[in-house]
Amino acid sequence: MLTASPDDILEDVFERVTKSRIFKNRDVLLPDYIPERLPHREQQIKKVASVLAQALKGYKPNNLFIYGITGTGKTAVVKLVTSKLQQKARQLGVRLRISFINTKRDDTAYRILAKLIESLGFKVPPTGIPTSEVYSRFKRLLDKRELLMIIVLDEIDYHVKKHSDDLLYKLTRINEELSRSKVSLVGITNDVNFTSWLDPRVKSSLGEEELVFPPYTAPQLRDILAERAKLAFYEGVLEDGVIELCAALAAREKGDARKALDLLRISGELAEREGSPKVTVDHVKMAWEQIEKDKVVEVVKSLPLHSKLILLAILKLTKNKDSTYTGEVYRTYKELTKELGIETLTLRRIGDLISELDMLGLISAEVESRGRRGLTRIITVESDPKAIMKGLIADPRVGELVR
């Protein structure tokens, strides 16, 4: 391979990928794919459907509030049920409009209302109008169209935590101000303690019906993966134990189905890239490591500069020993800031930043008394130092220091 020209290398890669007989349809393993069947969610489908089905008779369905941690199928179930419901309503000639909004993507009250108005077939300028005006416009338009509207607010905790529950409050009371249309709300959150953020009135109104999505168990994940794998891979390319291992690893991570599917997909991609005819257990292990590393790199990259410098200081100090402590880190950090010619933050602040790094799981910082030599935190690196370093030098300002 030493003498291979770029053309040869490329040809080799293209050849492997195009000739590969691994994936029949890789897309069904992507997070936004909504399957026709959702194993082990029959109960939840039934509940969501029975609440929302009132709409088919022209009644306003009760508001519904859905909890469950990430990767438990909340969004998939709601999307599946609402799309079937919409079809059925069309058949029966019921005037029903369903609007699905992810408040992580559209997080301000303005954006949410703008989306709602768009789903009624109108446009709002991206800025320039007071939010209260957008709200009353929405109300007017809705009432004029005489229909039943189901508003699904996915990841609603993002909007409420970042802004407030004002909009939610207004939406729960909107029916009092409408004469010809009705609104039902479906709220989805993966924060189980989310209701503590809500005004009691919003809480009781939104929680007319509640539904919890429990995490998947390892056997359940196995079923989900097996079913999806049938669509995704050619027959017989998965070695025995591949699905079981993916399921077991993801079950350990709080039963997150999305993670399990990611793992299976990346395992397949690794096999494909290697030109291997089969996906093996080793591919899964490699994929797992890669996911973990990528996560670390991404987290480190997104850190503010001073946190990065602290991490770099810790990395330097733990090169030849396994732990360091606050004072030592601070002194090293100070030198780094001088070298860069930027201001140095106070020790107090650094203490907080160290706590944050601890919470992110990159390092561990435990308070310990060193007797007469005072109280401090002993700091050890928890994640792969190479992955951390990769994230650090992606920042040119830090890269300058490492060279």
Next chain:
DNA sequence: CTTCCACAGGAACCAGCGGACC
């Protein structure tokens, strides 16, 4: 048994900034 180190971490405060509203 007391002392006393080297910080932890709470409280109050402040500068800067982006958004709402007029």
Next chain:
DNA sequence: GGTCCGCTGGTTCCTGTGGAAG
């Protein structure tokens, strides 16, 4: 296009603390 407001990320000042050294 000015003003008010709340949030973020920082500071200063402070009190609290576990256990080796004396």
